[in-house]
Amino acid sequence: MEALIKNRLPKKSRNQKSLQDRLFDASVYGIAIVMILMIVYPLWFIVIASFSDPADVANGNVWFWPEEWNLDGYIELLKQEMIWRSYFNTIIYTVVGTLIALAVNIPAGYALSRRDLFGRKWISFFYIVPMFVGGGLVPTYLVIKNFGLLDTFWVMVLPFAVSCFNIIIARTFFRTSLPETLWEAAQIDGCGTIRFFFTMVLPLSKAVLAVIGLWTAVDIWNSWFNAMIYLSNENLQPLQLVLRRILIANESLLGVASGSLASELRSLSEMMKYAAIVVSTLPIMCLYPFLQKYFNQGVMIGSIKE
Amino acid sequence: MDHKALSKDFPHNPVILNESKMSRRIKQLKKSGPLYVLLIPSFLLLICFTYLPMYGLVIAFKDYSPVLGILESPWVGFKHFVQYFNSYQFDITIKNTLTISLYSILVGFPLPIALAILCNQLRIGLFKKVFQVTTYLPHFISTMVMCGMILIFLSPSTGLVANILGLVGLNMPNLLSDASLFSSVYVWSDVWQHVGWDSIIYLAALSAINPTYYEAATVDGASKLQKIIHIDLPLLLPTAMILLILRAGSLLNIGFEKVLLLQNQLNLPGSEIISTYVYKIGLQNFQYSLSTAIGLFNTVVNIIILLLVNWLSKKLTKTSLL
Numbered sequence: 001m002e003a004l005i006k007n008r009l010p011k012k013s014r015n016q017k018s019l020q021d022r023l024f025d026a027s028v029y030g031i032a033i034v035m036i037l038m039i040v041y042p043l044w045f046i047v048i049a050s051f052s053d054p055a056d057v058a059n060g061n062v063w064f065w066p067e068e069w070n071l072d073g074y075i076e077l078l079k080q081e082m083i084w085r086s087y088f089n090t091i092i093y094t095v096v097g098t099l100i101a102l103a104v105n106i107p108a109g110y111a112l113s114r115r116d117l118f119g120r121k122w123i124s125f126f127y128i129v130p131m132f133v134g135g136g137l138v139p140t141y142l143v144i145k146n147f148g149l150l151d152t153f154w155v156m157v158l159p160f161a162v163s164c165f166n167i168i169i170a171r172t173f174f175r176t177s178l179p180e181t182l183w184e185a186a187q188i189d190g191c192g193t194i195r196f197f198f199t200m201v202l203p204l205s206k207a208v209l210a211v212i213g214l215w216t217a218v219d220i221w222n223s224w225f226n227a228m229i230y231l232s233n234e235n236l237q238p239l240q241l242v243l244r245r246i247l248i249a250n251e252s253l254l255g256v257a258s259g260s261l262a263s264e265l266r267s268l269s270e271m272m273k274y275a276a277i278v279v280s281t282l283p284i285m286c287l288y289p290f291l292q293k294y295f296n297q298g299v300m301i302g303s304i305k306e
Numbered sequence: 307m308d309h310k311a312l313s314k315d316f317p318h319n320p321v322i323l324n325e326s327k328m329s330r331r332i333k334q335l336k337k338s339g340p341l342y343v344l345l346i347p348s349f350l351l352l353i354c355f356t357y358l359p360m361y362g363l364v365i366a367f368k369d370y371s372p373v374l375g376i377l378e379s380p381w382v383g384f385k386h387f388v389q390y391f392n393s394y395q396f397d398i399t400i401k402n403t404l405t406i407s408l409y410s411i412l413v414g415f416p417l418p419i420a421l422a423i424l425c426n427q428l429r430i431g432l433f434k435k436v437f438q439v440t441t442y443l444p445h446f447i448s449t450m451v452m453c454g455m456i457l458i459f460l461s462p463s464t465g466l467v468a469n470i471l472g473l474v475g476l477n478m479p480n481l482l483s484d485a486s487l488f489s490s491v492y493v494w495s496d497v498w499q500h501v502g503w504d505s506i507i508y509l510a511a512l513s514a515i516n517p518t519y520y521e522a523a524t525v526d527g528a529s530k531l532q533k534i535i536h537i538d539l540p541l542l543l544p545t546a547m548i549l550l551i552l553r554a555g556s557l558l559n560i561g562f563e564k565v566l567l568l569q570n571q572l573n574l575p576g577s578e579i580i581s582t583y584v585y586k587i588g589l590q591n592f593q594y595s596l597s598t599a600i601g602l603f604n605t606v607v608n609i610i611i612l613l614l615v616n617w618l619s620k621k622l623t624k625t626s627l628l
Contacts, residue, residue: 024530028427035421036440039498042459043443045466060469104351107344118331118338123345130352132555132609135359136601138588142376143359159355162348193340222448225563229589240450247454248567273458277451284446289439296506 050074050274054267057274073271077279080253082234082242087279090239094220097157101216102209104161109170109208110201113178131164144230155230156238157220166212173208174201210294218284239280246276366599386599395583403579406489406565407557413493415553417501419546422508423538427530441502453567456495457482482568485576492564492577511545512538547623555612558604580604 049057053068061067077083111117112124135143149155178201186196202209224240231237245251252269288295361376366386368379390396421441428434447455459466460481468478481487515537523533562581569577580600588597 021530025427028424029433031424032428032433032437036437039440039444039502042455042466046455058464060472104347108348111341111344114341116334116337117341118334126349126352130356132612133360133605134356135362136598136605137584138594138598138601139359139362139365140355141589142362142365142594143355147354159351162351162356164352167348194343197344218446222446222450224448224450240448243448243450243454244567247450247457273454277454281447281451285443288443288446292439292442295442 046274046277050271050278054270057270058267072268073273073275074279076254076268077272077275082253083239083276083279085235086237086239086242089236090221092153093156093238094217097161097220098213098217100157101161101163101166102213105163105166105212106170106202106205106209107197108162109167110174110197112167113171113174114183115180127164127167130162131168141229150230151233151236153236156227156236160226163212163216166215170205170208170212173205178204207294207297210291211297214291214294221284243276243280247273363598363602365595366602368595370595370598372594382595386596387603389596390600390603395578398575399578399580399583402489402576403558403560403581406492406560406579409489409493410496410560411550411553411557413497414500414504415546415550417497418504419508419542421501422505422512422542423534425505425509426512426538427534438502442506443502444499445503447499449561449563449567452495452499453564456491456568460491482570483572485573488568488573488576492561492568496561496564507549508542508545511542515541543623547619551612551615551619554615555608557611558608 045062048064048066049062050073051066051069051071052062053070056062056067108127112120112127114120117123134140144150144155144159147159149159182200183196186200191199222240224238224244227236227238227241228244231241246253246269252265253272254265254269365376365379367381367383368376369382369385370376370379425434425437425441428437444452460468460478462468462478462480465478471478479487481491519537520533523537528536558580560579560581562579562585565577565579566582566585569582581604584597584601584604587593587600
């Protein structure tokens, strides 16, 4: 049919059109390639700089490949006990925090998705308000302090485990993908709500568990502000706070020295910056392409409006 | 349903037939019991760590002292609000907050739409996939690392940007010590990091467009560009409006962490925003009441703007959030 239509158009205009479209296509692909380069190159640069001599990096001799390949930055970085400890802390916070968040948010999402929940309107309101209003910094700080949670492991995983946004996403998911007849059938078979939730709902909602779990995990992995205001004990600090000392405060973890040793230490600290970025970001960057499917799904579920 | 089933089994039972509204409600309540159990953990956490702090907002109207506690501290009304409105920091923080925020919307709102349309035009499957994975990637870099990268790359003497400019013989200004350039650094680095991710939602909206529209346009001899202007853009409008409303609702909530990390003494006149000021006043200077008052002011303004934009959008495009 398309051929038929094409034949009916005057020949000249058809050629003009296709030329215009071909130019259009060329510019689309051109822009896309430039964008890919603009994103990939800075990331690649960080990686090659971490393996290069700091003087070459600073003088602009490093462009596409490491110059004077060495691992000094990594070696010095990994010698720091603080890095290992904070890395370990971050992993624990991420695992425990994600599990708590799932245990708290998923059941709430399911309960809110049920149309026979008595007082659903008011309860939904209770869960929507925190998305727009909050107590703010100081009142929250005072509450955490009064609960005696300052400088404890729990402050990192418990108080902010509820995410109303994720609850709403879970609710939308359950509403759109769990057929209501399933619950009706289970009821006839004498299955109660709680048992139904654990034996039917959870196995059927792996997608939303994955999405919310991954989002929460990335959030916790990357977070630092709560740690900064609620933790003063160095042994509890997460990785991002140590990165803050290295990258932002420009603090040398290697101590102070004088003379020629000082400049050597300074350049070593520069290398450690690149190494620290790579070491802290690598896990997410490596996992991400494989998990991309789930992340995207989450955006889709979240975009369904009710 | 329960009720009906019962009355079918016992058609002559007057208790069930004449069941009052009250007892029906009690029955519903009982039936919802297990659902309430599922809600308990999140409910308790919200009460303790979200609603209790909301009660703590009253210290904005009091002279809070930790010794006296929230209830016993003396009531001072709007004193702290007035103090903030009259302070010289008021103009600076409001101006910077609005500048960064509006700049962000101006740049960060249309670009994801453009990117989604661009991505939608890519027909080579593998290339499209690579393009998507790459553009989404920076979204997962932590704010901390992102700010570290900005500091490294923009360093005026040794940074990557300075070295690139050096190739063509240009001098690199120190972007981070210039207050007037702070908003640009903030906004464009944000675009680099999030434009791909923000486009996902538009890409989904584009893939939902009925292909017959494009076929009809082809028959009418429309070029690709014309199809974008007359099909893609109008059909993206509802999605765009919703996102714009949400964005406007958090007009005064800028990525606080990033601003705090990129701040230094030199760019402070251009980088002090309401939320960083709240943090400094509250947790560094321990003026709890003043800090809470400023934060409360911020929240109230946000809600007013959200309702306003929502109302406006309802009138103009028939799209609304609430």
